[in-house]
Amino acid sequence: MREKKFETKVIHSGYDSKQFSGSLVPPIYQTSTFAFDNAKQGAARFSGEEAGYIYSRLGNPTVTVLEERMAVLEGAEKALAFGSGMAAVSAVLFSLVKNGSHILCSQGVYGCTFGLLELMEEKFGITHDFSAMETSEQVEALISPETACIYVETPINPTMKLVDLEMVATVARKKGVPVVVDNTFCSPYLQNPIVLGCDIVVHSATKYICGHGDVIAGIAAGSSEMMERIARTTQKDIGGVISPFDAWLLLRGLKTLPVRMDRHSDNAEKLAEFLLGHPMVEKVFYPGDPSSGDFQLAQKQMRKPGGLISFNVKGTKETAQRFMDELQMIKIAVSLGDAETLIQHPATMTHAVVPEESRMKMGITDNLLRLSVGLESWEDIREDLDAAFKSI
Numbered sequence: 001m002r003e004k005k006f007e008t009k010v011i012h013s014g015y016d017s018k019q020f021s022g023s024l025v026p027p028i029y030q031t032s033t034f035a036f037d038n039a040k041q042g043a044a045r046f047s048g049e050e051a052g053y054i055y056s057r058l059g060n061p062t063v064t065v066l067e068e069r070m071a072v073l074e075g076a077e078k079a080l081a082f083g084s085g086m087a088a089v090s091a092v093l094f095s096l097v098k099n100g101s102h103i104l105c106s107q108g109v110y111g112c113t114f115g116l117l118e119l120m121e122e123k124f125g126i127t128h129d130f131s132a133m134e135t136s137e138q139v140e141a142l143i144s145p146e147t148a149c150i151y152v153e154t155p156i157n158p159t160m161k162l163v164d165l166e167m168v169a170t171v172a173r174k175k176g177v178p179v180v181v182d183n184t185f186c187s188p189y190l191q192n193p194i195v196l197g198c199d200i201v202v203h204s205a206t207k208y209i210c211g212h213g214d215v216i217a218g219i220a221a222g223s224s225e226m227m228e229r230i231a232r233t234t235q236k237d238i239g240g241v242i243s244p245f246d247a248w249l250l251l252r253g254l255k256t257l258p259v260r261m262d263r264h265s266d267n268a269e270k271l272a273e274f275l276l277g278h279p280m281v282e283k284v285f286y287p288g289d290p291s292s293g294d295f296q297l298a299q300k301q302m303r304k305p306g307g308l309i310s311f312n313v314k315g316t317k318e319t320a321q322r323f324m325d326e327l328q329m330i331k332i333a334v335s336l337g338d339a340e341t342l343i344q345h346p347a348t349m350t351h352a353v354v355p356e357e358s359r360m361k362m363g364i365t366d367n368l369l370r371l372s373v374g375l376e377s378w379e380d381i382r383e384d385l386d387a388a389f390k391s392i
């Protein structure tokens, strides 16, 4: 039989209503623990001789549906759900490293991931390097025998620069180093790093996967072997698991993922065009811009350029802040991927923890703003932006 399309998988995969009294929607198993039939069964569950649920930090049926669906959507053997994106990132990184390990990172990562890398260095001597990863030579040059993984964000937050995932995966395979990709900005609809040869995908499911701004959650996906190891160690023993209700909300959000991503992307395309032609805008960072150096790569590895646009307002930090304050409909908020259009100032918000020198190297200047284009009418978003430009 022909493999089902993505738009179908987001609705059906990982769930068989027949196993749940015909319930069309997966039930919420709002329980912390599971009663065994008898002592022998309890012992068999713990020893692994018998499959089945034990305790919701180790597994929960609602969460299992989400995990199976996410694995299918990312083309992975197995996925795990977490209580936040950072819980997923930290569970993956801590499972890959040991004392004295090294992590090679794309030039620019999510602010708290940067914080985690610093913490790992300070407490455990796990070092890291940042690389622009523009060529395979650049990547290879920074891999050492201690390199435990290559950690990539693409598009890079918030400068929207892309990294060629196939290129990184090829170098990494030659060196026997696993590649972890933070796929938050794309969601599995726009980009599938595992299909492109990478090993592990992490998501802040708080963003596009949820899509409605009402859940904090994370996902990791990869081979069964790696995911089972994480489930038995850094997920179980550090314990950043998702609640059954939040898993249920993500399952609900996922059903409309392709519809939403199409609208986010189409709106962003229109708004990028507007920003590119605006006299108050110095520079636009958007992989769908045909004059951007990443346009070809975006065409190659992403289904669409996505819903995020960063831009420099002509002027200073104060000009950028004044511009934000003049917006009427667009909300000043971190996070992204919601129905509402959000704007934030990376230098003082998401990337405030990054020291100024590193921030400048990442291209996060004081007049840079990041816009998460929502699902409203693009004309209403444009009008709000235009009016704010006129009043600064």
Ligand SMILES: *Cc1c(COP(=O)(O)O)cnc(C)c1O
Residues within 6 Å of the ligand: 084, 085, 086, 087, 110, 112, 113, 153, 157, 182, 184, 185, 203, 204, 205, 206, 207, 216, 217, 218, 335
């Ligand atoms: C938000 C975000 C995270 C962290 O996710 P949380 O759900 O907030 O813990 C990690 N990476 C990227 C790219 C993000 O945008």
